[in-house]
Amino acid sequence: SIQSSSDMAGLPPGDPQLVSMIVNHLKTQGLFDQFRRDCLADVDTKPAYLNLKQRVDNFVSNHLSNHTWSPHLNKNQLRNNIRQLVLQSGMLEQGVDRIVAQVVDPKINHIFRPQVERVVREFLSPGSCSQESPSSLLSTETKPDSSIPEQATPCPSWTP
Numbered sequence: 001s002i003q004s005s006s007d008m009a010g011l012p013p014g015d016p017q018l019v020s021m022i023v024n025h026l027k028t029q030g031l032f033d034q035f036r037r038d039c040l041a042d043v044d045t046k047p048a049y050l051n052l053k054q055r056v057d058n059f060v061s062n063h064l065s066n067h068t069w070s071p072h073l074n075k076n077q078l079r080n081n082i083r084q085l086v087l088q089s090g091m092l093e094q095g096v097d098r099i100v101a102q103v104v105d106p107k108i109n110h111i112f113r114p115q116v117e118r119v120v121r122e123f124l125s126p127g128s129c130s131q132e133s134p135s136s137l138l139s140t141e142t143k144p145d146s147s148i149p150e151q152a153t154p155c156p157s158w159t160p
Helices: 018-029 030-043 047-065 075-089 092-105 105-124 132-140
Strands: none
Touching: 018 030, 018 105, 030 092, 030 105, 047 075, 047 092, 075 092, 092 105
């Protein structure tokens, strides 16, 4: 059965149904697509990406230098073989981790988290402002970076 966001707000923090509904809401708001576009627009300027691209290009060039071209060469088989060798080398996993560190990590606390928290707050309390931090509602196990103070954004008319 489909529940409304007001019904879901009563679920305990970290409830899988609540988390799933919030994630779906974030998707329908286009937030993940926006984050993906922001990161992809930035990725090809970062040293980690350029380094990985160079490493893969060199790896492929070295592998191809051991093959003699002929009209009978099975290019699909050669391409799949190179793809497997690149995957097995581990260079992609290491390179992607570095790319994430350079592209995604710097955006998490200052760009992504505030936008996600705003949308979650609007989801949980449509038409009003929530005094509870949305990140505390998503999971009881994961804690945000402790160096960043966690605060809910107060309503404009809210006075302490």
